[in-house]
Amino acid sequence: MxxxxxxxxxxxxxxxxxxxxxxxAQMGASVVLLEGGKMGGDCLNHGCVPSKALLAAGRHAHAMxxxxxxxxxxxxxxxxxxxxxxxxxxxxxxxAPHDSVERFEGLGVKVISEFGRFxxxxxxxxxxxxxxxxxxxxxxxxxxxxxxxxxxxxxRYYTNEDIFALQELPAHLIIIGGGPIGMExxxxxARLGSKVTVLEGATALGKDDPELAEIALERIRSEGVEIVExxxxxxxxxxxxxxxxxxxxxxxTGSHLLMAAGRTANTGRLDLEKADIAYDRxxxxxxxxxxxxxxxxxxxxxxxxxxxxxxxxxxxxxVVIRSALFGLPAKSSNDHIPWVTYTDPEIAQVGxxxxxxxxxxxxxxxxxxxxxxxxxxxRAELNTTGLIKVMVLKGRPVGxxxxxxxxxxxxxxxxxxIANKLKIGAVAAMVxxxxxxxxINKRVAGAYYTPRLFQSARVKRMVRFVxxxx
Numbered sequence: 001m002x003x004x005x006x007x008x009x010x011x012x013x014x015x016x017x018x019x020x021x022x023x024x025a026q027m028g029a030s031v032v033l034l035e036g037g038k039m040g041g042d043c044l045n046h047g048c049v050p051s052k053a054l055l056a057a058g059r060h061a062h063a064m065x066x067x068x069x070x071x072x073x074x075x076x077x078x079x080x081x082x083x084x085x086x087x088x089x090x091x092x093x094x095x096a097p098h099d100s101v102e103r104f105e106g107l108g109v110k111v112i113s114e115f116g117r118f119x120x121x122x123x124x125x126x127x128x129x130x131x132x133x134x135x136x137x138x139x140x141x142x143x144x145x146x147x148x149x150x151x152x153x154x155x156r157y158y159t160n161e162d163i164f165a166l167q168e169l170p171a172h173l174i175i176i177g178g179g180p181i182g183m184e185x186x187x188x189x190a191r192l193g194s195k196v197t198v199l200e201g202a203t204a205l206g207k208d209d210p211e212l213a214e215i216a217l218e219r220i221r222s223e224g225v226e227i228v229e230x231x232x233x234x235x236x237x238x239x240x241x242x243x244x245x246x247x248x249x250x251x252x253t254g255s256h257l258l259m260a261a262g263r264t265a266n267t268g269r270l271d272l273e274k275a276d277i278a279y280d281r282x283x284x285x286x287x288x289x290x291x292x293x294x295x296x297x298x299x300x301x302x303x304x305x306x307x308x309x310x311x312x313x314x315x316x317x318x319v320v321i322r323s324a325l326f327g328l329p330a331k332s333s334n335d336h337i338p339w340v341t342y343t344d345p346e347i348a349q350v351g352x353x354x355x356x357x358x359x360x361x362x363x364x365x366x367x368x369x370x371x372x373x374x375x376x377x378x379r380a381e382l383n384t385t386g387l388i389k390v391m392v393l394k395g396r397p398v399g400x401x402x403x404x405x406x407x408x409x410x411x412x413x414x415x416x417x418i419a420n421k422l423k424i425g426a427v428a429a430m431v432x433x434x435x436x437x438x439x440i441n442k443r444v445a446g447a448y449y450t451p452r453l454f455q456s457a458r459v460k461r462m463v464r465f466v467x468x469x470x
Contacts, residue, residue: 002129004110006032008324009124009133011116011270014041016301016313017139018099023321025108032133033104034126036115036269040099042141042160042302043310044092050164051184053091055342057084058191062223062344069382079193081169088164118275121294135296135324138270138277138284139313142263142302149176151236157257160185170194170256174244176233177260178204180341183216185258186225187343196225197252199244201232205341209353212387212403216343219385228252265303288331290319298324309339336419340408345386348411351399351418357391366392368424370444372404377435381405388444390414395423395448406437413441424448 008024010017013035025031038045061077068074097103101111114127124131144159146152158166160181173189175182178200190196198204204227205213221227228250235245236257243253265283272278278285278293283305290298298320301313315337322330338350357365372378372386386404390397400414417427427445432438 001125004032004129004131006030006110006131006133008032008135008137009116009131010034010137010139011124012041012139012141012266012301012303013039013099013104013111014139014141014301014313015043015310016141016317017041017137018104019314019317020137020139020300020320021104021109022107023317024325025104027321027325029325030110031108032110032112032131034112034114034116034124034131036113036126039101039104040096042143044095044099046161046164048310049092049095050088051160051181051188052342053088054084054164055184055188055344057087058188059344061193062191077193079169081192082167084192085164085167115269117269117271118277119271121275122296133296135298136275137320137324138292138297138299138303139301139317140266140270140303141313142265142283142308144259145262145264146259147176147233147261149233149236155236155238155242155257157236157242157259159259163258166256170254172197172241172254173256173258174199174242174252174254175258175260176244177262178227178229179207179260179262180205180343182258182260183220183341183343185260186227187220187223190220190223190225195254197254198225198227199231199233199246199252200227200229203229205347208341208347208349209355209389209401209403211354212347212389212401215385215387215403216341216345216347219345220343263302263308265305267303288333289323289329290316290332291323307334307337307339309337312337336415338411338415340411342408345383345404346402346407348402348407349400350411350415351397352391353399353401354389354391357393357399361393361398364393365398366448368392368444368447370440370447372440374443375435375437375440377437377439378405380435383437386440388440390424390444392424392448395425396421397424397427404440410437410441413438 007029009032010021011034021031021033064077065074112126116124116126119125172195175198178198186196186198231246233244234247237243240253241255242257245251276294283303284299286299286304300316302308316332319330319332322328341347368390370388373384378384383405388402391399424445432442
């Protein structure tokens, strides 16, 4: 066995782990990074990056069929699915060097290409290496959750970990799960030419504001995707291809099956018990400072439960660096973390939804609304399907929900506002260039002052009084 000592040992080279390793090494700490799979983790290799590349291909195909309102004759796109997947692969390959072993070794990180497991409260073994560190950071991420549906073991099915390697276009793709992954893949494949059926046991896009989710789902249905809600899969067989029977007895048959029923924390290889680290099915239990029940061990990202987003893991990496390197008090919070579902139209959220805000603050909450159809740029580009809602408490935004074109870009202003506890007036005072989609944010902020200025009897009396003497 080879023994290594370090200030920080990071287990997992996904977004969070890489951020900790790079930051700590560049600040002078000795760092060991363990990764038994691919550098870059799920986001680069199986998640965010390849899915957005596939969605981009679908968007180009869809654009060829929707030009009539602009005076452009629609044509049926000729989709080379293998070439689409080559595009996806090329995008991943273009980003991979940034996450490579070579880059991190160049930063001074000792990279060991093995899975790590605890052998004591202060030691981890990875292959023939034993690492003893002052602090450990678990950043092993999550994997697709595959529910124990009878018959599934006898059927070829895909998850996000291998769907991007598929080279032939599915004739009829059945997707179990109507969350963000399921709906993004449904719309992308439908636009590329597949027939698609989504089976959701509860409500599709059920974690989003229901009013906004329905706007996106209506568009996806209009593009030919069959979305069946309340359809809990009970049995799967190879009859006629791949057949899913739901609990109510309905049967759905397709050519390919994609499981998109959620995620599960990657804790199985870690031997957490040997390090006295508490965990459950949701992941590793952490305090607000991201420390586990073993005070020398932190957990970040998907494996720590909570919001499962790449940017969340990156943010938590900064919290850990402040604590582990400088001994400063640092806590993680979800209040200002935005997220986006990259369907068309996109859905974006930061802070509290309307329902959450009203549940927490009652009638003290004021909900500002603005339709995309009132934005001139949206009208010029025929992107008028959309809505923004901003939840305001005593003049301060506590949440924003957006559905529509570029929602993921528009939400970033509200993430800034909420993170810095700015008041709605800061956005209303902003000057947006015309015509831009960004004016939507300014206009919804201006809606806060409409009843206070233009519908106020007091203001009108004041204006009349001033005009008499001015």
